[in-house]
Amino acid sequence: MSDMTKVMAAASSGMQAQAARLRLSSENIANADTPGYRRKIVSFEETFDRASDVRAVATGPMQLDRSELSRVYDPNHPMAGDDGFYESSNVNLMLEIADAREANRSYEANLKMFDQARQMASSVLDLLRR
């Protein structure tokens, strides 16, 4: 596997991982008001493929945030208990936005590396064209 293909493999694995993270983040935001919803999180892991010799990144198993669900006081809510509280989700919108921003930034960095590898490869190929 040539160096430039390795760069593209590593960068695309990074983009896939960041996109998966962004997807979970938007699922969390969409379900911010769903009663009983637990925030989904994913961790990144290093994978090493000996055949291609690329240290790619992959997403680990999806996990649910075990922190306490927020209790909202609304006696008119159909799921409210005798005390007037019901359990909403444990999604923190601020946290999700920050996570999405970080994923976006890392995605762009990966994309930039991919583009640079493509340009470097094409400038090498330009030498052949002369």
Next chain:
Amino acid sequence: MELNLNVLRMASQLAAHSSARQVVITENIAHADTPGYRARDIGDFASTLDASSQPFEARATRPGHMPFGTGAGGYEVREVAAFGAESPNGNSVSLEDQMMRSAQVRESHDLALGVYRKSMDILRMSLGQR
């Protein structure tokens, strides 16, 4: 007649060095959010030309051993950390620092290809072809 093609050889070595370095930098960027990942880089081109410093390589006595030290490309990969890049999750990748390094890679790759192209032009001119 003696053709001194050392300049061409050195230019292609520099291009190979910068593409190997680009692979390492892209891996760092792909792992910008992987817990416990340490940023790595390979030494500058001048040190690879220095024959007096022997590159370090771990001895592999069985085919299943993971190679480390000098990789297949003959470059020594080391951990490097930018000041203040350490995250609480043990990750030491700074996107800004990696972007800076990849710009250096781009520059030296362009330099190598420029020297190569110019030397070829001179050879071609001396042969009387335009």
